[in-house]
Amino acid sequence: MPIPGELVFVIILALAFEFINGSQSSGNIVATMISSRAFSPRLALGMTALAEFSAPFIFGSLVARTFGGGIVDAQSITLRILIACLLGAISWNAVNWLLGIPSSSTHSLLGGLMGSTLAATGAHAIHFARLNLILLGLLATPVISFIAGFLVLRSVYFLARHSTPGINEFFRRSQAVTALSLAFSYGANDAQKTIGIITLGLVVSGALQEFAVPRWVILISISATVMGTLLGGWRSIRTIGGKFFKIRPVHGLTTQLTSAAVILGASLAGLPASTSQVVSSAIMGVGASERFGKVRWGVAGDILTAWVVTIPISALFGAGAYWLTARFP
Numbered sequence: 001m002p003i004p005g006e007l008v009f010v011i012i013l014a015l016a017f018e019f020i021n022g023s024q025s026s027g028n029i030v031a032t033m034i035s036s037r038a039f040s041p042r043l044a045l046g047m048t049a050l051a052e053f054s055a056p057f058i059f060g061s062l063v064a065r066t067f068g069g070g071i072v073d074a075q076s077i078t079l080r081i082l083i084a085c086l087l088g089a090i091s092w093n094a095v096n097w098l099l100g101i102p103s104s105s106t107h108s109l110l111g112g113l114m115g116s117t118l119a120a121t122g123a124h125a126i127h128f129a130r131l132n133l134i135l136l137g138l139l140a141t142p143v144i145s146f147i148a149g150f151l152v153l154r155s156v157y158f159l160a161r162h163s164t165p166g167i168n169e170f171f172r173r174s175q176a177v178t179a180l181s182l183a184f185s186y187g188a189n190d191a192q193k194t195i196g197i198i199t200l201g202l203v204v205s206g207a208l209q210e211f212a213v214p215r216w217v218i219l220i221s222i223s224a225t226v227m228g229t230l231l232g233g234w235r236s237i238r239t240i241g242g243k244f245f246k247i248r249p250v251h252g253l254t255t256q257l258t259s260a261a262v263i264l265g266a267s268l269a270g271l272p273a274s275t276s277q278v279v280s281s282a283i284m285g286v287g288a289s290e291r292f293g294k295v296r297w298g299v300a301g302d303i304l305t306a307w308v309v310t311i312p313i314s315a316l317f318g319a320g321a322y323w324l325t326a327r328f329p
Contacts, residue, residue: 003207006079010201013086015224018194020093021105022052022228024276047176048183049226055187056195056222061213062270063189066134068196069211071110072117074203076125081116082201084325088112088318096306104274104310106138109193111311115318120326137271141262142281149258149285156254171249178256182279185263190275191225192267251286258282277307 089112093105117125160167198217202208259275259282266273 004079004205006083007201007205007207010079010082010086011198011220013083013090014194014198014201015220017086017090017093017105017109018191018221018224019228020090021190021194022225023231024093024096024105024228044179045230047180048186049229051180051183052187052191052229053222053226055184056191056218058184059188059267061192061195061218063192063267063272064196064199064213065211066130066196066270067109067193067272068198068200069203070130071113071127071134072200073125073127074200074211076121077117077204078120079201079204080325081120081322082113082197082204084116084119084322085109085112085318086197087321087325088115088314088316091317091321092310092314096310104138104276104307106190106193106272106274107307107310108314109197110134110138110272111314112318112321113197114311115315115320116322118315119319119322134272137266137269138274138277141266141273142277145258145262145278145281146285146288148262149255149282150289152258153250153254153286153289156250168249171253175249175252175256178253178260181260182256182263185260185267186275187222187225188267189263189273191222193272194221194224251283251290254286255279255282258285274307 086109089105089108092108092111096108114126114131195213195217198221199208199211199213202214202217203211208214259279262278262282263273263275
């Protein structure tokens with residue numbers, strides 16, 4: 001059976017999206033351990049890439065099933081809709097990447113899928129019960145992360161109240177565990193959205209009879225993530241790592257611990273989470289726990305604005321991309 005050209009294009013665009021996603025999200029994962037001087041940038045990125053690559057094979061594809069198999073009706077959409085979805089998401093992500101804004105690739109892809117589907121088929125192809133659950137999860141996880149970061153730092157300070165300054169070395173070295181946990185949680189969640197979209201494309205094209213993730217889809221998707229992690233992300237690293245407040249080893253440890261727990265919890269529940277939102281919120285929670293005025297809230301406000309507008313703008317981009325692609329035979 002020959003492979004449709006549109007399916008090949010879907011796969012290429014999905015991998016390009018995941019490469020950009022890896023470039024952006026690598027900053028979220030490694031920024032705190034680099035900024036706190038726990039690890040060199042090269043070592044931090046290498047550790048992160050290895051953990052990301054392993055995670056989908058360990059934790060499975062629950063998030064991919066939720067995202068690719070639960071938001072839209074595979075019988076009501078076409079490969080051209082998925083092409084428009086990815087074009088819209090990539091376009092908005094590229095704008096944020098160039099500006100160094102750590103916006104959410106999850107929100108971009110969700111917005112692109114909603115916009116292209118609505119433009120092509122209308123609302124009947126969208127499963128709103130599942131969509132509302134996903135939106136609730138995306139809204140709740142950064143709030144939970146902020147509160148958890150606030151409480152975890154307070155708890156750490158309480159437990160270490162009689163310690164000598166040498167405990168900073170313990171905080172620094174312990175990030176080998178917490179940073180790897182965060183990278184594992186990222187691979188178990190963020191990269192899963194691309195896996196879900198490619199698998200959905202296989203179902204729509206008729207290459208698969210039901211939504212079952214092939215191993216080769218996991219392999220190529222996570223490889224794109226790893227390449228993005230190793231080659232990009234420096235602008236996001238600077239934004240996340242240094243513009244909120246000066247990060248010390250205890251901040252890196254508590255941020256990574258909090259973020260990993262929240263993202264992994266969402267992954268095990270099969271819910272998509274935004275790594276950029278969770279990590280940024282954890283950093284703000286940790287900073288506010290030490291001193292409310294410590295956080296540079298102006299930068300946080302700029303990022304929050306990007307979060308709020310991402311879904312509607314990427315939806316418009318997705319709808320516009322479908323309108324353009326529909327003009328071609």
